[in-house]
Structure formats: C-alpha cells, structure tokens
Amino acid sequence: MSVAEINKNEVDIVIGALNADLTQFLSSWRTFFSGFHLIVVKDPELKEELNIPEGFDVDVYTKTDMEKVLGSTNSTMFSGYSCRYFGYLVSKKKYIVSIDDDCVPAKDPQGFLVDAVSQHVINLETPATPLFFNTLYDPYCEGADFVRGYPFSLRSGVPCAASCGLWLNLADLDAPTQALKTEQRNTSYVDAVMTVPAKAMLPISGINIAFNRELVGPALVPALRLAGEGKVRWETLEDVWCGMCLKHISDHLGYGVKTGKPYVWRNERGDAVESLRKKWEGMKLMEKSVPFFESLKLPESALKVEDCVIELAKAVKEQLGSDDPAFTQAADAMVKWIQLWNSVNSSG
C-alpha cells in the first residue's frame, strides 16, 4: 500500500488541546495534515481561548459542546488528556489518528520528515498477524514477506484495529524512570511495524495512536482516572487502561494491534521529578490490572464491541472494585461511555 492510495475522506485527525496555543504544533504538521479533516477538542479545564492558525479544515469542540451532548454533569469524563475521546465520539470517519499537542514530526535516519498520518493509515489498512509471530516483522511491507515456517492459512491476516506509534526524544517513560535517568532521550529509530501477538498485553500510549473507529471505536474508553491526574503524561494512566481494554477486546474479536512506526518527535515538557512528588498510585493500579486482564475471559456471546465493553466493565467492578475506588469509577465510566456512544451514534 502506498501513500497515494490513502483516502483522506476516511480519516479524522483528533487533537486534544491541553495547550491553548496550537500554532507551533499545527504549523509543524501542516504538510502532513493537509487535505485531512481535523477535530480539535479543548480540555474543558483550559481557561484560555484556543489559537488555531488558518488553512486547516478543522472543527473545534469545547466544554460547551460537551455539555450540549452530555449534560453538564458529564464533562469531567473528558477533562485533561481524555478530552480527545470526545472527538472519537463525535467523529463520523472510519479511521482516527490522534497525536499529543506537544509532538512534532520526527526525522527518519535518512533525514526525511516522517509522515506519521500516512504511516498510521497504511498500518490500519493492511492486515495484522496476531496468531503467529513473523520474525521479519511486517510481512506486507515492501521488501519483506512471511518467513519459512509461517503457516499458510494464517497469511491473509486479520483486520487491524489499532496502530500504536512511538516517540523519539522524550520517550513515554514513567516518572520514576525518567526522574532516575533525567538525561535519557530515545535516539533509536527502529525501522519496523509489527503485530503484537494475541494474548500478549502491552502498555498502549495515547501520545501517537490511530485506530479503526468503525471496527473498535467504542473500545477506546476514557475510564481510568488517577486521583491526582495532571496535565503531563507522567501523571496519567487513562491511555494505558484504555489500551489494556482495547487489546483484550481486539484479541477476543480476532482483530490485531500493531506497534512500531511511525515515530513522532516528542518535545520537552514537564518535570519528571516534580511529577514524582505526587503520590504515584498508577503503579499500584497497574499491578492489580495485570493479573485481572491475564485471567479475564469475555463470554463467547459478546460479539459486538459495545457488549465486550459492558462485560469488561462488569468484570472490573466485580473483581477489582474492592481493590480501589478508581476501578469502580472506571467501570461506571465505561458503562456511561457506551450509553453516550450509542446515543450520539444512533442516527448513523
């Protein structure tokens, strides 16, 4: 598949605005965002007016829009980094590409700027191969193929539900790790896309992600909020939880999740040591989540994504609810999310 074959009308680029001035961000992406429709969702807790440069086909959503759709009690579900999920909710497109507003295009080893949007769409449009690991990684890309010993019956692959990109410069490390290695930056450009095998869990980062909204949209759940959740990624876990749910549901429904290229360049922002001062409960929640997802089996009867989310929410409440109120809140949020999804998207 090549860049030329991408149908831009099938894609929404959803940007969560945690910063009011998007001039630098959007200008840096202009070449690659050109021709695409953008949805910018403003963090409802951000007070200043958004500053968006001219020349983009963009729809902006703010707290007012959220309240129109949800009623005033619900906008907390979409505060901070979770504001982007409102964009996922109201989009009408097949594919969503979402990039944090502190990231700019990266350069590949040859010095060319990486078209992250196109790479994500290519990843989503080509099959995934979760049932058997291909040692040459993506078998569908130019110059590669399935290796000897790869079963032929598995070579047509399955639909790709999500494409998880990576980051040069400031990698998505947690606060303790980054605080310990203050100078460490990711300079390693790994030239591969691969499917994360079925049943394997992974921490999906929301910084640079794309997904097939038609296939799995409702599974991108804005659910887990840390008590001290903040406006830097070190102080959140919403995307990691969302990713665990998404991967589990994708595995259950026979879809694939890819990881690897594209890279984006993540700018310096925040202070890991400062973030460490906050009581870092994310660690505890992850420890509880892992055995839960490992042993979780969704019922065979859950064939629709929405049903999978509801079943998952039930299981979270039953098995994790007593461990931490954050889990009960997450379960409730997941149920609420499906209700919202159904009501907003019922008119098709």
Place this chain on the structure above:
Amino acid sequence: MVEPANTVGIAVNPTPLLTDELDIVIPTIRNLDFLEMWRPFLQPYHLIIVQDGDPSKKIHVPEGYDYELYNRNDINRILGPKASCISFKDSACRCFGYMVSKKKYIFTIDDDCFVAKDPSGKAVNALEQHIKNLLCPSSPFFFNTLYDPYREGADFVRGYPFSLREGVSTAVSHGLWLNIPDYDAPTQLVKPKERNTRYVDAVMTIPKGTLFPMCGMNLAFDRDLIGPAMYFGLMGDGQPIGRYDDMWAGWCIKVICDHLGLGVKTGLPYIYHSKASNPFVNLKKEYKGIFWQEEIIPFFQNAKLSKEATTVQQCYIELSKMVKEKLSSLDPYFDKLADAMVTWIEAWDELNPPAAAAANGKA
C-alpha cells in the same frame, strides 16, 4: 543492495566474552572457508564441527581455530543404536553437536553465513550480541513497546508493571539475516530476487503463548536451561520431510520455555546470508511440511504440559507422548519422530549425566 562486511584488518577480539563457556556448532558438508572472515569474532572460541554426508571426505578447517570434528562414523560410534535419532544428509545433524558439548552456551551458524554490516558500515560481531542477549533478562509476560528494555538508551515504558521489570532468564537468542531472507520454497519461487536490506535495530522478547518460526542459521541458546529440547528432528535421508528441523525445535522450545518461565528473544544480531538454496529442491523437501504445519501449529498452540514436568527432559518426554497421541494420525512419520524424541533424551542424559552437568554448570 546489501553487502557483507569486509573483515580484513579487523583484529581478533581482545576481550572475547565467555570463551570457556561457549561452543560454536557448525554443520557442514562442503568446507569451512567462511570461517576466514569470522576470525576477528570467532577465533577465540572452541568449535564443534558436525560433518554431514560422506564421512571419508576431509573437511579443511582454517588455521588457528580450536575444534573437534564429528562425522557420521563418529556419531554412530558414540551413540550406537541411538544414532538413529540424528539426521543424515541434512543440517539437522547439527544437534549432535549440542549433545556432545560440555559448555553452558551454544552458538550455531550455517556455513554460508558471512559477517553483516550495520547501517553505519561497521562489521557486526554477531556472537557478542547473542551473548548480550543471553546474559540479559527477557520480558515475556508483558510486551515493551520500546523493545529490549535493558539495552543502552532504552527502558520500560509508562504503564509497564514494576513487578515484571526484573524479567526472567533468557534461554534462546534468535538472530536474523540480511541479503537472502529465510523464505520457504513457494515464496522463493514467487520472489527469487527479493533481498532483505532492512536492518531493524531491535531485540525483543517473544511473548509467552506465542509461537514463531525459529531459524537455525544464526542461533544461540543456554544449553543448561533448554539444551535437551533443541532436538532438530528427523530430516533428510530416509525421511519424508526436510527444512523443518529448526522449525520443529522452535515450536518445542517455545512451549517448554513458556511452561518453565524462560525467555526467547529475536532480532539482532544480523548475519549476511550469502547463498540462496535451490527453490525446486526446497519445494520437494518442504512439500509435506506445508500441509502438515497446518495441523502441527494448533497442536503446539494447545499443548499443555503438566505441573509435574519441571525439568526440560520431563517436558520433552511429555511432549513426545502428545506427539505420538495426537499427530501419528497425520502421518506415521510422527510416530517415528516421537520415538526419536525419546531416544534423543536418552542419548542426551547418557552423554550428560547429572553429576557432570552440575560440575559444568558454572565456569
């Protein structure tokens, strides 16, 4: 276009790691000229050469290498009737080298594999990378999106559970190949000119529960941890199948590693694979395997070893019983293979009695 590295002028590694703990096993039928270019990286190590085919042929080993060589007569002499489990006229015979080795680690490489270049043009010391891979933990229980977290410049990403960050012991390091890719015959026939020019600068752990096609061209493993499971099956002369030796071993070791909580890595190092084998010959060898693997894969995916199987040998014997029970109906070959798996373990234990193993355990 990708070229092999020119190693003329590179000094022999002055600080080679684990020279007393690692053997290099090379199956050959032709010659070992390729070892000339590997001198800087391999000369400090002991070689075990397994000579396949006509035992009367003299195999020349380049000067300066310390080696032991076994031909078919030696294999028959050493194993007696148990020699029936070692393939003839197939590179699968290399596993005899694993069995007779007394070292902790094995590196095996094909005789048409040269030194590769990394993107900066530097010659890749494949053995050094394999050793790094084996000495560093694996992380099979949770996938790290930045690949090997223990590598310089990398780490575990946000959300990676802290309780899993110590990792587990690495049993196998599976390397890759530039130039001639390891394709099956049908793919070779369709894409005879395709060359692998993509250097993917990553090592990663293959998640628990996931099978993969293990290629024996550029492979290293911890013999103490997984050696007895590295049987390369019955291939070649008198057998209905070929080019599935390493695949068979790979499925077995992965099931056993998953069961015992050991890790399997894939990715770096690259070697430069110089020779494309004849796709028509390959097709004849692989033909049955292409159909059989459709049954074999689900077999391995569903194979459950018992709690009582706590050693590699016990796991392997259990697996052999399952092969006999579940795959014999596919073809009588699997009945023979299951028996050969048992013979292999018996031969392994004979050549590697427990007391001797304990003495060899630590350098």
